[in-house]
Amino acid sequence: MPVLPPLPGFMTIGRKPQPPVLVKPQRRALVNCAAYVDGVKDSSCNDPVTALQRVRQTGSGFVWVGFHEPTYEELAGVMETFDLHELAVEDAVHDYQRPKMDRYGSYLFLVLKTVKFQDHVSATSQGGTVVSSGEIMVFLGHDFIVTVRHGEHSELADLRRRLQADPEQLALGPAAVLHAITDRVVDEYVAVVREIEEDIDEMESSVFDPDQDVDTEQIYRLKREVLRLRRAVAPLAGPLRSLSTTPNPLIPDAVREYFRDVEDHVSHVAERISTFDEILTTLISAALAEVANRQNQDMRKISAWAAIALVPTAIAGIYGMNFDHMPELHWRFGYPMAILGIAFICSLLYLFLRRKRWL
Template sequence: MSALSSIRPAIRPAAARRAAKAELLPKLRVPIARSVVDCAVYVDGKRLPGHWSHEAALAEVRRRGEGFVWIGLHRPDAEQITGIADVFDLHELAVEDAVQAHQRPKLERYDDTLFMVLKPVCYVGHAQPTTANEIVKTGELMVFVGTDFVITVRHGEHSSLSDVRRRLEADREQLALGPAAVLHAVADHVVDKYLDVTEAIEDDIDEMEREVFTPRSVMDAEQIYVMKREVLELRRAVAPLAGPLRKLTEGYSSLVPHEVRSYFRDVDDHLSTVTERVAGFNELLSSLVDAVLAKTTMRQNNDMRRITSYAAIITVPTMIAGIYGMNFDFMPELHWEYGYPAVLLVIATICVTLFRVFRRNQWL
């Protein structure tokens, strides 16, 4: 059981939860800076100068009555994230999910806070898709969205949001839309990565397809199963995200204004493209497995034909030599001067005839 689970109170009104957390605060106060990647205050789409703690940043926003705080966390433990949850009044169930980091993509609403889970993916480079053991690597990304704050919690080394933050800071008009704009930018970044990964996987599958259908090539079905496993891992990250994005486009929460919903529709369209590609990959890989098994069966049949043909040819001299090796005194041509070369000639004639017959029938 996690440290957070052991102190989690029963669900009760927000005021009571805050009072309970205030009593626990002295025991839970631990160094939080270790998990904080960046903490910034944005007012009217512009980042305020200076370095901020999470308490000071939230206090500044609420003193001004405008703007929002964006805190980025990387792999916080239960105590570290609880220190931030106390200040921002995050629901304990969502906080526990953010610490455990084994969630499916989802969207949940707690009081006046949205909690969204996404699974970013990255493509693992390799020399040949026919020899790779891992092609897709997944991480986990959680986003808390409130009226004046957004908190991103990421698990995994490949799920960095530094590029997203820089891109948003360069677009003041978009950033001025508030925390929902950050949520959109994060979701858009994750789905764009899905598109990149599917394009790379498509190239790998094309290479496998060429290998399978190249004459006399040897393709192991096990490697196709490895690719199929990676595609299924990608599908587990992509498919559950359709529901949460659909909710955000339909006005699931007032925290997402109308101006931002249209952007989520674009993300949803891209996700639909990814979903269709992943489904197509799964079907194509199943077809390739069937093709490899059929090719293997055909190759085994050809081998059996070849073995049977040579066995039939070898049987002729074996049979004749066996007959003349019985050592009877009275046998045809036993004492004939040309008996030995005549038998060799008969054996050679029969063997050559059988060889030509099998070759004409494409058994050899």
């Protein structure tokens, strides 16, 4: 089996530097693999071994290998081919990772959280998850980039076609691909934030609308989705700041300037998410206060009707004691006067309570 020469400046800590062992990975999780020389795809390279040989023989270009939800065994071949650390490969295999950036010798390992807003009827309707999440793990080296995707909505096929249509951008190297991936992920953050903002506006209107019932569970559900989005966005600010400000041989100066724009968008999204969280907290307090206010109004109505019903109950109870000597008991007009007295007193009570807005 052919052995490739080591990367220029390649350092191995704790053991004698050795060239990577080229082992062809299984094809089940391998989505795409290509070598790009001077920004143009070499169609003859369709596996990592051949692509890496092509790039290192020419001394220019890079390899882009894409996986979708691979197993550790499926990534083992790529781990040996590109000399990836086993801990980074293990993180790439398992999803639900926190966004981060780690440096392993001559390459970077970056974890990105992808999000997608799910279609639903309205913010006040019963529903499940509003924001679904996935992950993209990226291994970035001098002449390669390996992407590992988790989730159905994190597909990079459209991004790959768009980059292939722009050879000048691909000619900048794998860092240009990393920028395009991060830029697309952050654009999805912006789109999700816009949709959540509309839901919050609708929720706010429903809370202060007296004709609609207030459901605090819906507000809690939306607050949980905002928290899910914050967990995807907030940890990414540090890695993007490092990529945009810290000199790195893997990130050319021309590409580093573009990372500053991505970092600015992430900061803007993080600020809006914090604002959403505060608004939802306020809406929860307002909704609880509104519920308590409506309950208080209901109790006042019940108390008012109970006071009105007390009048005939008291009069009927008094004249129902069946004593022999009671005023008006044997009077001909006693019964009509009792009925008129009950109606008069109840009417006065009704008008008084209506004026006090208890009814």
